[in-house]
Amino acid sequence: MSMEEREKPLKSKSESDSSSESDTEPGSKPKRRVIYDWELKRPEDLVASDFSMYEDDPKPFTMRSGRFEYTNKAWIEREKQIEVAMADYRERSRNLTLFDAIAPPKIAGICGGVIPLSIDDDCRLNLTPLCNVALDNYNAENQGSNFVLADIVRTTWRAGGMYYITFQAQDTPNSPHITFQAQVQRKPKGQHKEIMPTASTCCESTFH
Numbered sequence: 001m002s003m004e005e006r007e008k009p010l011k012s013k014s015e016s017d018s019s020s021e022s023d024t025e026p027g028s029k030p031k032r033r034v035i036y037d038w039e040l041k042r043p044e045d046l047v048a049s050d051f052s053m054y055e056d057d058p059k060p061f062t063m064r065s066g067r068f069e070y071t072n073k074a075w076i077e078r079e080k081q082i083e084v085a086m087a088d089y090r091e092r093s094r095n096l097t098l099f100d101a102i103a104p105p106k107i108a109g110i111c112g113g114v115i116p117l118s119i120d121d122d123c124r125l126n127l128t129p130l131c132n133v134a135l136d137n138y139n140a141e142n143q144g145s146n147f148v149l150a151d152i153v154r155t156t157w158r159a160g161g162m163y164y165i166t167f168q169a170q171d172t173p174n175s176p177h178i179t180f181q182a183q184v185q186r187k188p189k190g191q192h193k194e195i196m197p198t199a200s201t202c203c204e205s206t207f208h
Helices: 013-021 048-054 073-093 121-141
Strands: 062-065 068-071 115-117 148-158 162-170 177-185
Touching: 048 068, 068 073, 121 148, 121 162, 121 177, 148 177
Parallel strands: none
Antiparallel strands: 062 068, 115 148, 148 162, 162 177
């Protein structure tokens, strides 16, 4: 989850237990949820000792109500792990472009942002028309060139169908592979759009 999400009040463990216990098999009687003493108190009367049953629970638990806040050992330890993982992630991401973005640590539960995708057969099928859009634009802007897609190297993605693709193309069948990068938005019905500036003009290196 994001830093903002982790600062929002969370459901108490008892509330989560209530949800899971309601998912019983058809025809079976739902289990009665345990009502803890702290649930019967006013928020202003809560004290840390009311949550002693959670202190050594291996599952992270927190309770926020008004000015009162309680977190168990597992929650505190997880926060420390998240802090360490995020510091390492920020350091490794410091000089990376959107085309080279790395995945944030899973423990942080971050949603959104630019993430790398695995290049499998399905991914190649989806990315090929996007690369072709970029190459068509490049060929149109550079009269005499006739680059065609040779291989997809890597790609990153963000919500909204935005792809940052690194791929190789050839001008002629026997010419060396040229590496291109293109930022392309995937649109329904194949109406894909390359985003300015025209990243397909960014040839990085040549491969034989």
